[in-house]
Amino acid sequence: MRLLFIGDVVGRAGRAIVNERLPGLIRDWTLDLVVINGENAAGGFGITEAIYNEFIDAGADAVTLGNHSWDQREALVFIERAPRLVRPANYPAGTPGRGAALVDTRTGKRALVINMMGRIFMDPLDDPFAVADRELNACPLGEAADLVILDMHCEATSEKQAMGLFCDGRASLVVGTHTHVPTADHRILPAGTAFISDVGMTGAFDSIIGMAKEEPLQRFQSKISRARFEAADGTATLCGIAVETDDKTGLATRIAPVRLGGILDEAKPAFWGQAAV
Template structure:
């Protein structure tokens, strides 16, 4: 199975890059399943229902959210009607929507997707991500109930992301980090066959401060005082993500490659 994960879509620039490129990539790379983190797609803060529809129509099979899951208030209702949008598994008891779901690719193969929020350096205390993921993976054994498993670990600390990768090794096809908007250079297949990267990076304008127009973040760093709201940068975006090929019988990764398409970080595709 050929799986593509694209990191946090950041504002208008990220949406535009995805809409303009994903349909072509699905065909040229013969992708079987595409997961996109969309939690910053609407003005850099959350995901609206309209923008969720846009990303799904462009070719995403599943959208994951994050700690900004419900910054756009219409997502509280939209997520109940659109099962292809997943909120974090350990977000809050009683939160609308689902934290994991089994999908089918175009050939009928079953793909489990789940997202979990980390705890280290996060602004609020979320439930234990490891026990939450463990429960889901036990119920959906790789190579048995499902042919592939993707875990999006959304958090600040690279150590926590690495811990999740090793915790899931052999039980997930892919464990990939999101949230920091900065791609890491540690893409690898772990000993048990799980493809791992600490952070996929963002789909956004890298002439920025993690996707935001530079002047206001820089002012706050220098003076310690805010003057205006953060706004997403709008120059050409780079699509950042992780491409993984898996074995249908075992669900384990056989090949992977970091993706940087367009903008300032472009490199060759798979």
């Protein structure tokens, strides 16, 4: 099976390139599953119901969130009627929505999508490792699910790497999100789980992690907030990670970064013809 995870979509520029490129990628690469991190999709802060539906209409099978889950207050309500919108599973009990979702692939297989948030330099939530263990035990790869994707949304690369190794052999893909800067450490771990520390963002890379440059620059220099952050306009790059899995085990056999359009375009239309990494 072939899956594509698209990194943190930021603002209008990020949404535009997803809408433009995703349908063709699904067709040309015969993708079975597409997951998008959409927590910055509404002007850089949160997600709205209209944007969630836009992603689903473009071909996304699930949308994950993170620390900006509730920046758009309507998300607290509409998440209950959005079965493929997944917020961090280690939020406190009683938080609206779900931290994991079992969705159908285009070929009728079952994919478990889990969202988790780290605790280093972030809000002190429940233990992500204990919660991940619970979710993986409840829906084991190769038994209750044909694919398992875990979005580890956090600051520290060490925490992301630890989660990858913790899930090795029990997940098809553990993908790091949140820092918006793509890393070069994509690989298949010893027991067969595909991993990358940060998939990168989908948005205008002529920016500071997706935000228009002026306000972050002056804040770093003066420590004074003069205006709110605004998502950057301009040509966007779509950053993602593509994984091919073994049909029998659900574990990864190939992995490669996807960086299309804009500054980071690597012009790799024949991804599935590349050698395994």
